[in-house]
Amino acid sequence: MSDQRPATSYEQDLLPGTRSSDTEYRGPSTEYAAGGGQGLPVLAPGQVAVLSGEPGLGMTRLGLVMLSGYTDGTVAYLDVRGWLSPIAAWEVGIEPDRLVIARCREVVRWGRATAALLDGAAAVMAEVPIGAKDASIRKLASLARNRGTPLLFRPIDRAIPAGIAHLMLEAREITWTGTVEGHGRIEQRKTRIIASGKAMKGMTRTIEMEDDGSNALRVVSGVGATETRSATG
């Protein structure tokens, strides 16, 4: 983040070191990413996040950035499509030796494999196949809480049952810069994300994130005024 630009009120809530010292902070209970993903909340042990959005809106990379915050131990990605490129994970700061990718298309095995990974990985990001049952997803969320393993669901073309996610991030829009009428190359993107859940203290917020391909993904502003909804718990 540039030192020149004053922090917005949203950043003052999310970014460590930007809050005024005389202000009593009652922000989200989650901790913060130590390296990549400045300003992104890092799930505490046992918390569950849901990253939804169409392929192309940047949620895979966002999930990898969140995984990169867990530097103690192995992080696991459950790859239903078999399309995950580990290069993206390395670019955001996950060392090759710390990343394990489980490929599993079949729904029953998907649940068992995710449960097994929750038993030993430092954090798990699991793509959710279309046929996965709500009960299975709830069980996995419960298991994650019991095991104290952060779990990121990345649903593929399906909804995640309500009430299980500590943090919900939904991509709404993406803007790439660097390409102009055949020239250049894609360089940087801005993603508009709707964040909600307990981590947002029950409120829904629109945030914008910048990503230049490294692990320096940042919250750049709280572009949307805070929407107030009924608290979800």
Place this chain on the structure above:
Amino acid sequence: MWYPEWALRRPGAPQDEPGQAVGADGRVEAVNAAAYAAGIRRGMRRGEAEGICPPVTTIERDHSAEMIAFEQVVTEVEALVPKVEIVEPGLIFVPVSGAVGYYGGEGPLVERVVKEIDRITGDGYRIGLADGPFAAKHAAAGTTGDAPVHIVEDDASFLASLDISAIGREEVVATFRWLGITTLGELARLPGSAIASRFGAVGLDAHRLASGRDRLPNPRELPVDLAVVERFSPPLEDLEQAAFVARAMASRLVQALASIGAAPFRIVVEAEAVDGTTRSRTWRSADPLDDRAIAARVRWQLRAWIDGVGVGIRGGLAALRIEPADLSGVGRQLSLGEDARAASETHRALAETQAIVGLDGLLQAHPQGGREPVDRVVWHRWGETPVRVRDPEAPWPGRVPGPSPALVPPDPQPFHIEWDGGMPVRVRLGSRWVTVRSWAGPWRRVGRWWKGEETGDQYQIVTSAGAFLCEIKGEQTWLVGIYD
């Protein structure tokens, strides 16, 4: 090299009448010939043995007393082959790879060793020679007094014939038998992932031993100096004082190792006398040594030096040093700061996952050289070693620039682009068309023409629904990656 009756060789032990030595757990650990003839076997409970042969004389094991006499055996063997490792009084491992060449073969080496120890101890020894300690120990255990030497030609086939109880893990042996696995060979033939899934780390250890994959007697050195040292002024002249200090030192050593997620399987005990002479001895164990086990071995060794043959520790003990010499044995060396328990849990969880998704379903990846995203990754099964084909550090001009697409299909997928005047205007995503906002390219990809690869043109297509890396070959457009 093993003396099964060594515990009964110390003064006061019965010689001609039935005698047995029992360990702290009340089980028989050594029997003499008369007791063996009466039906007493190692591993029996004391009461059971005394029921079989009521006149048997029972003595408690006293390792330090046994070590006094055994020190001379170790010294003689070490004069022939260096780096002897003691497991307990009566059992040593000797790394012979170098000595075999020096003495002109395994046979001449064994002959020479036998000649020396026969002079000191007479018969009663058993010698097994194999590639690994596990096989060597069982080779020695399988010998008889008439043919006390067994040189194993092929560890795998030798181990395959052993009974499943040889793994020494009572908690899983019964289950293996119940499953119909009665020999190590049958266990070794099962996939490791299935064993890990059902039995966890204990099962994996058993499978590793059954497969002949043993820790070497002389493994790598430690990366940092973790030895604990105490200097004494005035020098210690009493064994109990030294043993007391050794307990504190062992505790410090184990704590230091635990902080890096390790435990020693070998320790080197080194004592410096006031006259400047230094003596050292290596002790090893099949299981990690804890502080009590280390302290006990230091005590046994000090007593052997003080009360055994030789110069002793003249003038008192000026310094004592305990050095951990082998932190492997649990399969791998843990990295600094890594939590051993967490690593073990992770290993088990991944092994279980592998059993669920299959060997080819649990993968790791490492970078290698290449231009296309799919070429820059070398995949390998979890637990296996990657084999790089291309140097990732080499220049790869024309490589797809970063940031890389997060989603890359293993095989390019058909992709539909609508063109207008040579410029992309719309792409089809599922059932809908999305307007192209901007694009970069084309970049000509010549490919390996000598292998018949077709030339193609790559584009980065940016839409409101995301960015895509695609390639046009001939009339067909392919999706190569999604910048998700």
